[in-house]
Amino acid sequence: MIQKDSPIPIYYQLQEQLKEMIENEELDPGTPLPSEREMAEKYEISRMTVRQAVTNLVNEGLLTRSKGRGTFVAEEKIEQTLMKLTSFSEDMRARGIEPGSKLISFEEVQADANTAKHLSIPPDTYVFQISRLRFGDGEPMALEVSYLVKDRLPEDTVNHLENSLYDYIEQQLGLAIDRARQTIEPSFATSREAELLTIDEGSPVLLLERTTFLSDNTVIEYVKSVYRGDRYKFIADMKRQR
Ligand code: 16G
Incomplete structure (x- = not known):
């Protein structure tokens, strides 16, 4: 040939x-x-x-x-729309993939300057730092580190994180998630990220940062996520402005 x-x-x-x-x-x-x-x-x-x-x-x-x-x-990449504010679980289910979540760590920490800025709180305010490994049909897809203001959440929040965080916020806490701002940047997997995501150290990954607002304009979540570069691509439909 x-x-x-x-x-x-x-x-x-x-x-x-x-x-x-x-x-x-x-x-x-x-x-x-x-x-x-x-x-x-x-x-x-x-x-x-x-x-x-x-x-x-x-x-x-x-x-x-x-x-x-x-x-x-290579596996076919998951096409993630940038046009709708959806949760990881919703994204997976919409594709017929079973979502999963594993709580890696849950800590009460004082917000550093960057986290405080995104959450619109004074630096050193106590926040929950929640690290979750997200799965699609049992395969690790993303590592999400979320920051939520401690005072805005019940004490037993840690017990509700094995499934959807958005479901917990909306259905159990009755809060209305409204909009978000998200950035996407390329990066390389650190050894810890690589181990959790079962990829090689230094593989391409996408760093996503999202600040999510409730309808009263309070920030409910600031998240820094590492998505596998070999499994994701982002898609937006764009219309020419005249
Ligand atoms: C998305 C969001 C994350 C949010 C999660 C809720 C990014 C990068 N990630 O993955 O901020 O915590 O959805 O999903 O924007 P869940 O309701 O399935 O826990």
Whole structure:
């Protein structure tokens, strides 16, 4: 299938053939790719050439490389809209994926300057710092660290965090979540984030920060989240302003 006398570079021929197989679903998400050596032997080309084709597909997000485990066909990314204020649980359910949440830590801390600014409170005010690992069909997707003002919540809040935080705020506390401001930035997974998210240290991740307001304009939550770069993309529909 590789034409060595073609003016098209060999790595590019292999890359395009692999791409076609992924796009035609001949190679399903999660399928391990044969080793560089095996592919080099099969196509009678050098390992360097195989590596170049594979690296390009990793960079394009069609393949994922995992240290010590090999290279796999990437899972399809979750498309997250930026047009609606939704909870993690709602986002997952809307896609037929079962949401999950594991409380990693719950601490009462004094807000640092940045957290205080976002929550519109004086620095050093007591806040709950809630770290949760979020799952989709049992797979870790995101690590969320939420800050909520302690005085605005009941003492037993810690007992209500195994499921949806938004459900707790709205249904149990009867508060009306209204709007949010969110930023998204690229970053690399730290060793702790990598361990929790079961990705390699240094893998691309998306840092999301969200400040969520109630309808009376109080800030109910400031959250800093780390989303897996290999599993998420964000989507917005835009209309030209005239
Ligand atoms: C989203 C929000 C998070 C919120 C959570 C509630 C971001 C980055 N994350 O994941 O702030 O706590 O939804 O989801 O905006 P839940 O109701 O399922 O706990």
